Amino acid sequence: MNDKELLMLLKSDSERGLAQVIGQYGAYVHKVAYTRLRDVCSREDIEEAVSDVFLMFYNTGKKTSFDMRSVQAVLSVIAKRHCINIFRKQCRHEKTVGYDDLENIIADDESDNTDLIEAIKQLGEPDSLIIIRKYYLGQKNIEIAKDLGMNISTLNMKISRGLKKLKKILEEGM
Numbered sequence: 001m002n003d004k005e006l007l008m009l010l011k012s013d014s015e016r017g018l019a020q021v022i023g024q025y026g027a028y029v030h031k032v033a034y035t036r037l038r039d040v041c042s043r044e045d046i047e048e049a050v051s052d053v054f055l056m057f058y059n060t061g062k063k064t065s066f067d068m069r070s071v072q073a074v075l076s077v078i079a080k081r082h083c084i085n086i087f088r089k090q091c092r093h094e095k096t097v098g099y100d101d102l103e104n105i106i107a108d109d110e111s112d113n114t115d116l117i118e119a120i121k122q123l124g125e126p127d128s129l130i131i132i133r134k135y136y137l138g139q140k141n142i143e144i145a146k147d148l149g150m151n152i153s154t155l156n157m158k159i160s161r162g163l164k165k166l167k168k169i170l171e172e173g174m
Contacts, residue, residue: 003071010066018058021071028072029053029079036083039142040090049086053079091143119169127162134159 001009001020010017033049041049056078061068068074120128126148133139145155 003069006071007066007068010061010071014058014062014066017066018054021057021075022054025072025075026050026054029075032076032079033083036080036087037090039140040087045086049083053082056082115170115173119166119173122169123162123165127158127165130155130158131162131166 001024006017006021006024009020030046030050033046033053037046037049053075057075060074060078120131122128123131130144130148133144134141141155141159142152145152148155150158
């Protein structure tokens with residue numbers, strides 16, 4: 001069904017029209033949401049964002065009597081703006097801890113992490129910082145890469161190599 005037919009259906013039977021829009025553009029909206037939110041939201045949050053986008057589309061259409069030129073264009077704008085807003089909210093709620101406090105946080109853990117802490121320190125900078133931020137603080141890769149001024153693929157490679165080095169250091173120490 002093309003956009004003109006969808007708009008006619010939305011005008012005549014908005015509920016059936018919305019079901020058709022969801023069926024036709026659901027994967028597209030999900031892709032937009034997943035691309036923008038995968039690093040800061042869970043799958044459930046992304047699904048909720050997709051549902052919100054279709055609800056916003058429906059409410060906007062009702063207010064304007066579905067007088068729009070393109071369903072895809074309106075959905076695209078709503079999806080992108082909504083996902084940007086969610087992304088910004090998620091980034092504001094992230095907790096940050098200073099690097100100097102990290103050792104105290106790790107030391108407060110119930111288990112004995114002395115060997116692990118020493119092994120992480122042996123990785124050197126920036127590998128030790130990356131491992132601590134990712135696995136102890138739970139920060140997202142994209143956030144770490146942005147803060148350290150590096151490409152996300154470079155960061156991913158550093159994490160992979162850092163974990164291999166860490167494993168080797170821990171095995172040699174045993």
